[in-house]
Amino acid sequence: xxxxxxxxxxxxxxxxxxxxxxxxxxxxxxxxxxxxxxxxxxxxxxxxxxxxxxxxxxxxxxxxxxxxxxxxxxxxxxxxxxxxxxxxxxxxxxxxxxxxxxxxxxxxxxxxxxxxxxxxxxxxxxxxxxxxxxxxxxxxxxxxxxxxxxxxxxxxxxxxxxxxxxxxxxxxxxxxxxxxxxxxxxxxxxxxxxxxxxxxxxxxxxxxxxxxxxxxxxxxxxxxxxxxxxxxxxxxxxxxxxxxxxxxxxxxxxxxxxxxxxxxxxxxxxxxxxxxxxxxxxxxxxxxxxxxxxxxxxxxxxxxxxxxxxxxxxxxxxxxxxxxxxxxxxxxxxxxxxxxxxxxxxxxxxxxxxxxxxxxxxxxxxxxxxxxxxxxxxxxxxxxxxxxxxxxxxxxxxxxxxxxxxxxxxxxxxxxxxxxxxxxxxxxxxxxxxxxxxxxxxxxxxxxxxxxxxxxxxxxxxxxxxxxxxxxxxxxxxxxxxxxx
Amino acid sequence: xxxxxxxxxxxxxxxxxxxxxxxxxxxxxxxxxxxxxxxxxxxxxxxxxxxxxxxxxxxxxxxxxxxxxxxxxxxxxxxxxxxxxxxxxxxxxxxxxxxxxxxxxxxxxxxxxxxxxxxxxxxxxxxxxxxxxxxxxxxxxxxxxxxxxxxxxxxxxxxxxxxxxxxxxxxxxxxxxxxxxxxxxxxxxxxxxxxxxxxxxxxxxxxxxxxxxxxxxxxxxxxxxxxxxxxxxxxxxxxxxxxxxxxxxxxxxxxxxxxxxxxxxxxxxxxxxxxxxxxxxxxxxxxxxxxxxxxxxxxxxxxxxxxxxxxxxxxxxxxxxxxxxxxxxxxxxxxxxxxxxxxxxxxxxxxxxxxxxxxxxxxxxxxxxxxxxxxxxxxxxxxxxxxxxxxxxxxxxxxxxxxxxxxxxxxxxxxx
Numbered sequence: 046x047x048x049x050x051x052x053x054x055x056x057x058x059x060x061x062x063x064x065x066x067x068x069x070x071x072x073x074x075x076x077x078x079x080x081x082x083x084x085x086x087x088x089x090x091x092x093x094x095x096x097x098x099x100x101x102x103x104x105x106x107x108x109x110x111x112x113x114x115x116x117x118x119x120x121x122x123x124x125x126x127x128x129x130x131x132x133x134x135x136x137x138x139x140x141x142x143x144x145x146x147x148x149x150x151x152x153x154x155x156x157x158x159x160x161x162x163x164x165x166x167x168x169x170x171x172x173x174x175x176x177x178x179x180x181x182x183x184x185x186x187x188x189x190x191x192x193x194x195x196x197x198x199x200x201x202x203x204x205x206x207x208x209x210x211x212x213x214x215x216x217x218x219x220x221x222x223x224x225x226x227x228x229x230x231x232x233x234x235x236x237x238x239x240x241x242x243x244x245x246x247x248x249x250x251x252x253x254x255x256x257x258x259x260x261x262x263x264x265x266x267x268x269x270x271x272x273x274x275x276x277x278x279x280x281x282x283x284x285x286x287x288x289x290x291x292x293x294x295x296x297x298x299x300x301x302x303x304x305x306x307x308x309x310x311x312x313x314x315x316x317x318x319x320x321x322x323x324x325x326x327x328x329x330x331x332x333x334x335x336x337x338x339x340x341x342x343x344x345x346x347x348x349x350x351x352x353x354x355x356x357x358x359x360x361x362x363x364x365x366x367x368x369x370x371x372x373x374x375x376x377x378x379x380x381x382x383x384x385x386x387x388x389x390x391x392x393x394x395x396x397x398x399x400x401x402x403x404x405x406x407x408x409x410x411x412x413x414x415x416x417x418x419x420x421x422x423x424x425x426x427x428x429x430x431x432x433x434x435x436x437x438x439x440x441x442x443x444x445x446x447x448x449x450x451x452x453x454x455x456x457x458x459x460x461x462x463x464x465x466x467x468x469x470x471x472x473x474x475x476x477x478x479x480x481x482x483x484x485x486x487x488x489x490x491x492x493x494x495x496x497x498x499x500x501x502x503x504x505x506x507x508x509x510x511x512x513x514x515x516x517x518x519x520x521x522x523x524x525x526x527x528x529x530x
Numbered sequence: 531x532x533x534x535x536x537x538x539x540x541x542x543x544x545x546x547x548x549x550x551x552x553x554x555x556x557x558x559x560x561x562x563x564x565x566x567x568x569x570x571x572x573x574x575x576x577x578x579x580x581x582x583x584x585x586x587x588x589x590x591x592x593x594x595x596x597x598x599x600x601x602x603x604x605x606x607x608x609x610x611x612x613x614x615x616x617x618x619x620x621x622x623x624x625x626x627x628x629x630x631x632x633x634x635x636x637x638x639x640x641x642x643x644x645x646x647x648x649x650x651x652x653x654x655x656x657x658x659x660x661x662x663x664x665x666x667x668x669x670x671x672x673x674x675x676x677x678x679x680x681x682x683x684x685x686x687x688x689x690x691x692x693x694x695x696x697x698x699x700x701x702x703x704x705x706x707x708x709x710x711x712x713x714x715x716x717x718x719x720x721x722x723x724x725x726x727x728x729x730x731x732x733x734x735x736x737x738x739x740x741x742x743x744x745x746x747x748x749x750x751x752x753x754x755x756x757x758x759x760x761x762x763x764x765x766x767x768x769x770x771x772x773x774x775x776x777x778x779x780x781x782x783x784x785x786x787x788x789x790x791x792x793x794x795x796x797x798x799x800x801x802x803x804x805x806x807x808x809x810x811x812x813x814x815x816x817x818x819x820x821x822x823x824x825x826x827x828x829x830x831x832x833x834x835x836x837x838x839x840x841x842x843x844x845x846x847x848x849x850x851x852x853x854x855x856x857x858x859x860x861x862x863x864x865x866x867x868x869x870x871x872x873x874x875x876x877x878x879x880x881x882x883x884x885x886x887x888x889x890x891x892x893x894x895x896x897x898x899x900x901x902x903x904x905x906x907x908x909x910x911x912x913x914x915x916x917x918x919x920x921x922x923x924x925x926x927x928x929x930x931x932x933x934x935x936x937x938x939x940x941x942x943x944x945x946x
Contacts, residue, residue, distance in 0.1 A: 128576045136575075147569055150576060247576040254801035282578050283803055363610050363798050366619035367573050388612055410796045419798070 048074030050210040051527070054267045057213060058117040058160060061107050068107075068118025068162070072100035075120045075164060079211045082530055087186045088205035090125055091133050092165035099162045114160025116274055121156055122206040122215035125166040126173050127258060128247040129153055136249050137181040138171045139375060139394045140368045150247020151282065152216060152258045152275040155291075159274035164212050167202030171396045172365060173218055173251045175199050176226050176470050179461050180398045187457070188230060189528035190496055194454040197227030203261050204231040208528060214267050218248055220256040221353050222449070222474025225486035228261055229449035229498030232488040232525055234268045234515070235261045237474075239505050240481035242288050243272075244279030250364040252357035255478040265487065265516040269294040272508065287506075297513030302334050305443040305514065308341035308436065313447040313473065319492035320448045327489050327499045328446055330521035331514075339440055343432050346476060348425045350468055353475040355409050355422035362406020365399070368392075401464065430480045437504060444501045444514050447473045449486040453495035473500060483508040485515045490523045533756045535698055536690035536728040537748075540683050541709060542656060543588050544716045549680035550655045551579035551622070558677035559719060563661075571680035573617035578802045581606075585653060585682040586633070586806060588714045590815050592684055593634025593651040595708055595822065602809035604653075605631035606800040611793055614674050615658040622800050623654035623685075631805075633684075641701045647689035656681040678721075684714075690728060690736075694756070695749040698727065702745060711823055711848045729755045732763065735771035739783050742776045751776045755783050826851055834863040843871050850875065 048071045052060065060066025076097065083089055103118040123129060126136045128146035135141045153163065170180035178201025179185040186201045188194040189209040196205045200217030204227030207215050217224040219237035228235025236259045243258045250256075260271035277291030309328050315321035328338045370377050370391035379387055392400065409418035436442065450470055460466050477484035482505050486498040499518060503511030546556040552570035555561075570577040590600050605628075608620040624632035637648035658676040686705070692698050702725070709715045709723075717723040725748050730736040739755055742748045755774070762769045774783035821829075826845035830836040836844070844851055850870050858866055 134575065141575070144575070146574070146576065148576075245576075246578055249575040250802075254799070281580065283580055284578075284801070286804065359796075359798055360801075362796070363608050363620050366610060366612065367575075367617065369612060369619060371614055372572075372617070384612070407796065410798055412794045412796075415796075423799075 050074055050078065050213075051263070052213070053264055054116055054119050054213060054262070054270045057119050058113070058115055061103060061113060061117040061160075064107065066118070068100040068103040069097065071118060072097050072120055072162065072164075075210075075212060078209075079164070082189075082209055083211065085187055085192055086189060086205050086209055086211070087184060088122070088167055088202040088209065088211055089165045090135065090137060090168050090181075090183050090202065093129075093132050093163050095131060096120065096162050096164050103160065103162065114158065115270060116156060117160035119161045119213040120164045121161040122164055122167045122203050122212035123153060124169055124200050124203050124215070124217050126169060126218055126249040126251075127153060127216055128249070129163055129166065131163075132166065134166065134249070135183075136172045137169050137183055138368075138396070138399070139182050140370075141373055142182075142375070144373055146247070148247065150258070151244035151279045153247065155275040156216070156271065161214075161274075164206075167200070167206055167215060169202055170199035170223075171399050172249070172361070173199040173220055173223055173256075174361070174398045174402055176222065176467055177457075177461065178202060178227070179457065180396055182396055185457055188454050189530060190232065190494070191454065193456055194495070195230065195457050195459075197230030197450070197454065199223040199227075200235075200261065201227045201230075204228055204233055204235070207231070207233045207261050207263060209530060210527070214260065214262040214271055216271075217259055217261045218251075218256055219259050219474075219478065220252045220357060221471045221478050223256075224259040224261060225449050225474050225484060225498070225500055226470065228486040229488075229500070230454040230496060232491075232496035232498065232528075233261055233263055234265050234485065234487055234519070235259060235498075236268050236272070236485045236508070236512070236515075237477055237483065238272065238276065238508050239483045240478075241284045241286075242276050242483070242506075242508060244275075244282040244285050246279055246281035250360075252360040253364060254356065254360060255353075255481070265485075265512055265519050266295065266298055268485070269298060269509070269512045272512075276508070294509045294512055297509050298516040300510075300513040300517075302331055302336040302443075302514055302517045305336045306441050307331050307336045307338050307514070308440060308442045308445040309338055310342060310346075310445070310447060311340050313451075318452075320451060320453065320497055323490045323492065323497050324446065324448045324499065327518060327521075331446070331518060334517055334521065336443075338446075339442075341436050341440065341442070341445060343429070343436060343476075345425070345428050345432055349429055349475050349479055350472055352422040352425035352429070353471065353479060354405075354468060355418050356426065356479075358402045358405035358408075359410045359419050359422075360406070361399075361402045362410070365403060365406075368395075398464070426479045429476065433476065433480050433482070442504075444503045444511055447500050447502075449473060449498040449500040453492045453497055477502045481505055483511050485511055487515050487518045488522055488525060489518070491525055496525065533693055533729060533731045533752075533759075534690040535692040535694070535752055537686075537688045537692070537698065537701070538726040538728075539686045539688075539702070539705065540656075540724045541592075541686065541715050541717065542719075542722045543585055543682040543684060543714050544719055544722050545714060546582065546585055546588065546682055548582060550582050550585050550653070550682040551680055554680065556681055558681065561677055563673070563675040564677060566677040567679070571617065572676060579622060579800075581803050581806065582682065586808065587811070587815055588712070589633040589651065589653040589682075589684050590808065590812060591712055591819055592686070592709065592714060593637065594812070594816050594819060595712060596634065596637040596639060596648045596651060596686065598634030598637035598648055598651055599630075600634050600808060600812045601630045601632075602807065602812075603631060604633055604806040604808055606803045608798045608800050610796045610798065613657065614672075615660050615676075615679070617658065617676060617679055620798075621655060621657065622803070624652035625797055626650060627797065639688075639701065639704060641692070641697055641704065644691065644693070644697060646691045646697075646701050648686060649689055650685075650687045652685045652687075654683050654685060655679070656683045690730070695752040698752050699745075699749045702748065706745070707823055707846045711820060711846075713820070713848070727752050727755070729759065730769070731756060731759045734759060734763065734769045737769060737771065737783075738773045739776055740773055740786070744778075747776060747778060747781075750781055751783060754781065758783065820848070823848075830867075834858070834867070836863070836867055840867050840871050843875070847875075 177195040178198040203215035208231035224235040272294040314325040632652040634651035658679040830841040
């Protein structure tokens, strides 16, 4: 048997069950590939030394005729802000460099329960704040399609690992596009589920009112299979109480788009750019499959990025307040500090983007300023949600289409010193987070050899139907092949 | 010189089995430091609060008993401040800033001829406990015990409606009896009931007195503070608006650093706890509330022709009242009441070393009850108070082996 690292999750599990695929060999080949390429790509920040042994156990179980699960033996990469009970969970921050979580995140334990094996933890922007992975305290990841370029972020390491065949599938987290942006830049599928669909138990909070754990995979079907394993109500997360039962995410993959209405914002299909032309072509492809495409204009969408940054900063300021160097952190004796000075000193080794957002987060909800910032952003979120609701219901939309990111992957170092320019990269993705809707990025084409993905934003709670549209778009996409490494 | 006094009372729901957001025990007392903790109440990365529905029910029962309105939807907020006893550096609490969403508002309690308004009742988590210098470590150490972190706490905020220490004591006595009658809190436990008082005189600035942990001291603190402010007026000095700590040993209030007084808590919505719809449950809670002390007193006077003083004593002791109600027939009520209030209570009283330093009971009009306050905190320290007549159902005592507490069926409320 030779290992085939490009296997889909269904083929993987079927092969392991029938004995045609050896999980141990696959895992060994995966680890070998990581050893060969990850020095440059830097997808992983830690590897689980037990992975190979677990793969061997899966083979033994399969030979003994035991149920090895729908994801049997699949090497899974996990973003480093998602807790695992073995090995570090650092959020790629010096503050948690030595932190070990005592428990598995629910998403991780459910995927493990379905047979997946955690290979290791992947690189990310510190505490998920960033869209290039350059804000990792442990150095940037590189885009497998062009190693001079960023892989996107903040789940950049997971996207790189999936794209470069350093795992079968991965978990990311999406606060404002952090699954979809790197999925687009690395030409893979990334889903931000409906808020409350996947348990956040074990996801280290950054902006807890809008973020979700999401699957990152090489096909829509693989992403759907991961959702089947990990979505659904979790008693450890009260916000999943309406999630309903797990499963059903592969049910609509063959439904097609006949008769569906897809909304497109005219501003996003600007013929003057390669990405805009690609979006127009994607809309045309869905039309030729039987969907009707209509223009949609959300009057207040321009507020979304500003509202997003105010809300995420406020929530980050609160969620990250616990990292005060008392229970976590580095060696810093507290003696001789006045209270406030201590807190400042304790945070001084957080990276620039985290410090920026925590300072902003202390300001926007503070007395005298909350009315102009935090409360206004909450109102903007309500306005956007009702505007999107009425657009979807009045036009009968199944989903809205746009490029995931307005530009193809840019160079490492190109935008890192311009935070506002980086914020603009989120303009298409944050709406789904602010409104709780599911959104998926599907690889569509290459612009000058660089990946460009299309985003579909669906109806809240209808993740499975959104994946159906995504599968149709996937079928109509260009054949990009795999990155040459 | 007339004073205006408002109270903020924090009361632990000590009779619950588990903490407000996790499965750790609500009764943390007597445990080795940091053994009653889990990932959630330690605020470890990735953990989320899971709201204890029974805590909401009991907090609502308190609110209803104080005549409050319970809104249809309850919400939680984060109060952000740095303190080592706060694992997440924010406290999950409630707030009415964006419309009433705390567990109760707009109630009132009759204290003699006066009506004390209840502005707000809210449910929140208790922080851990800081141990300064020595206890369990070397003299210079400051240690934190998180066993208490996450214990369900009900905050009751009154209007500035009391006029002197006597009314404060009387109000707290009524509140204490009410909580005991509901079976939601064993207020005799150390730290189970704490109070802050806001005191001002004749339109002067308001002074907040924090950190009073004994029933006895709150009256003293208020008395001291009124005298201090009156002294200021006499000497033509302005009373500074500030927070003062009660110094238990010196029996004075001491100015705290002004910084602590004007904290900006940067309140945020707690999105990890979705809004809690309770409109359907409130009627059920109201219907299953135990009979109030006032109604019992009226019943004993009206139906059994009990003397006012006897009715007063018997009605405010829920366990004795239950004993009485169970044994009474048409003929024996007078004799039965006498046996219970004179012989039985008297017997227990002489056999029991009473704890005078805790919130174990208020001074009362009844001469019998007032004797228990004559001993003062310097006398017998708290014994292991089992079996104490204060502790009979509905609040069970912790047995020496500290078996897990169960909620007694007599006061369990139906909830759907």
